Amino acid sequence: MDIRTSAMGSDVGGGVPRITTEVEHDDSDGDQSIMEMSHPQDMRGDARIRWVYFMLGAATLLSWNAMINANPFFISRLLGSPLRTSFSSYLSSVFTASNVVTLAHAIMTSKHSSPSRRAFWSTALTSAIVTILFLTTFLHHSPAPFFYFIMISAFCLSGCASYLSNSVFAGAALFGAPYMQSMMSGQAAVAVAVSSVQVIGTAISVWGTTPLALAISATNPDGKAEEKSARIFFGISALYMIATLLAYRWLASLQVYTTIMGALENNLKPRVVSDEAGERQPLLPAVLPSTVEGNQIFRVFQTNFIYNFAVGFVFTVTLAVYPAITVTIKPTNMNTHPLLFTAVHFLLFSSGDLLGRHMCSFPQLIIWSARRVLALSLLRTLFIPAFLLCNVELSLHVTPFISSDLVYMLLLCALGVSNGYVSTLCMLGAPSLEHNRRLKGRQEDVDVASTVAAFCLIVGLAVGGFASFGVRAVICNCNPFTS
Template sequence: MSAISTSRSEALYRALPPDPTDDDNRLSRDVDRSSIESDHPPPESPLDRRIQCVYFMLGCAALLPWNAMITATPFFISRLTGSPLRATFSSYLSSSFTGCMLLFVARATATSKQTSPSRRFFISTVSLTVLVALLFLSTFTRVPPALFFSFVIINGICQAGGAAFLSTAVYAGASLFGAPYMQALMAGQAAVAVAVSGVQVLSSAASVWGTTPGSIATLIADGNTGNGAAEESSARIFFGISTVFLIATIMAYGWLTTLPAYKNKVGVLERQIKALSFSDSDEERRALVSTGLTPDPPNGRMQLWRVFKANIIYEFAACYGFAVTLAVFPPITVSILSTNPNMHPLLFSAVHFLVFNLGDFAGRYICSFPQLIVWSARRVLTTSLLRTFFIPIFLICNVQRPSATVPTTPIIGSDLLYMLILATFGLTNGYVSTLCMLGAPSLEHNPRLKGRREDVDVAATLASFSIIVGLAVGSFSSFAVRAAICDCNPFRH
């Protein structure tokens, strides 16, 4: 936490010299400088570590539902033993979660100027707390596989709704505070994944302690269908911890809203909503617009479209990067087993989640160093596109094909090499996504915003929406990738 809450001021984010060959800088020189100077926001306040820490927690809470669901995949699968849904459960879970979250985020984005951020936060977080608590209670009971499948999918869809509205609220607030707070928010999203998967590794190790090589071989031969006791114990621990953390986050945010700095920065959104709620006539609404408080709904839609077009490169880069990630992680990577016959599949799966999440966290954290930030939208897009090569690389690892009748030899047969590839995959995911979230709403480094202060929170919200689109596209793409593995994987011999 202390590494994230560093004493660097936001001014460091402005220390990079312009690149004369960069297309973005050429575009910047074409912008009317006088209009930018007139609309340029006042200097930012000194960095407040307390607020940065709270936004770190908010980042954790925003992505906790997704990480809790995918990290608990071994537990969910263990409860589906004997069901035909077991083989494709991961794809169904990620597709339903991200697909519905896309719809919820679209709604949340369209109504972001009509709802109080604090009200949206509290309702969403309380809902998530109840839903995660239900998953915790599910580890104590057993129901038929079909009923359990429905329960998990419905719970995931409801969590997607809560996470969507929560994300739009916290992204808007962080963007108004500035880049260091946005970076802390992004780092928190990765940190919660590290924490959850770390707990899973420890609980998995304790659960499989003393397992003999013979029993492991039998488990693998039976298609990794054990009694589920180890998976159940692991899931119970991190679902319980997740519930407690969400309660702590609600308390931390409640304290944040009492600070004068929050009222000055984010409170303006609250005042805009209250002002509009008392406007019953078109004349009153137009009067509010004339005072610069907030646009009416038609102008709000025009603003969304204008900012979307201006930031299309950042938005596509964020979308594509996550589409590549979700195409293989976790629906495909959970089917990759260790080449060491003495490694328990549950422990290997838990370690694989931890390695990816550590890489993802590292990618987001390095963006706290100004020298490592790339502000050029086109360079960020290029990096995002290059991540496509990870897909065939994972397919030549030790992927287990359900239809295979004889053991196959993977081209990449080293567990260490596989983990290095996975760590790099996570690092580039975190790095690209953070660059997009930092660059899209930056008045200082994104000339496409043309110095419009009122577009900052909208740009951040649209960038986060693009990430959700990428998650949904990648989740549905995983069905095609899995079909290629099951039917005719040309990368194995």
């Protein structure tokens, strides 16, 4: 009995591809579509599909990068509001808290919902919200309504990112390792791309600014440069999300996509005929259970507690200072525009994070010992007092201990490199049957270990976002780290 899937129309106005399954008994050509699907040209050489997964991977993290890179614009619109000083902490907390809740729901309901529909609507809603944010750069509202609008936007964007991520991971896992690698590359590259666009847009908006104008804007900011920069940034981001939506619709119309995803859409067993199974074998188990037992999740969480805690703590430390605290650090060189300084700081962190992830592609740089990885994670706590020694914008006017912009940028780059490197070590080690003896060779625990570690990563982001309030309190009340 052979299984064939095909796209049979669409839901709601033709927007969402609907996958149905046909069961036939014709053995003469029943494997033809499967054989074509598993041809090397489709599974390894079809750069078009890999590029779509690259775009989808980037789209899963575009929302977060869009919101944090637009911090200067948001803050400029809150001038005179008591919410201005703690805005970055509120933004990080709302976004990451929403991420935790919605991702948990996405995981629990993943077997009862269509990944294709989730991916389509998540991408469409993200495109719409980013477009609305672009339009806000032309409007001016009072600080309080604007604050709540941004918080609602962050909550919705985070939810869309969670459902999109859950769907895209599932699809890439079924397609195989090359497509999973493309998606992961997209996730790592989006932050660099977004930051680069922000730096270019900022450079254009402040081009020709004189030192006298800098001094005036420092005491009486008008927000025009931030507005122009955000307008360019949100405009390009909206166009990218629309392009991703169109690319996904094209992907969903392919026979190879409907064949592969039919296994996940209908809980069917995927059939991959291959003479190079190691390269093209689906990454998810052949039989997809309708539910994952709660006791299995708890057991795997306990088994991999060191990895899970380590990856969560990595992002707790990072979010405690970045971007809530780092955006308040100003250049000590008076000839440097603060807005450009902030934009470059996002780019440096993102580039460092990408470099840290790339370091794990070299086997000699991978650390498999869970305890050593945990030690590296805990050592990153030192970044918190280190950044408080820099030129943080304070209510108490004191001389910063670290007065060099170069030293600050190097410190920021180190934060990014260690963030990418240590977190990737955790994500590699947690589900590894070969190197993680705690799993005791249980193949059925591999996907659960990966999912639990990813969830702990999100929890770490949320905890770090709330921790930034405490770090900010130290700055405002009794900064003991400056002299």
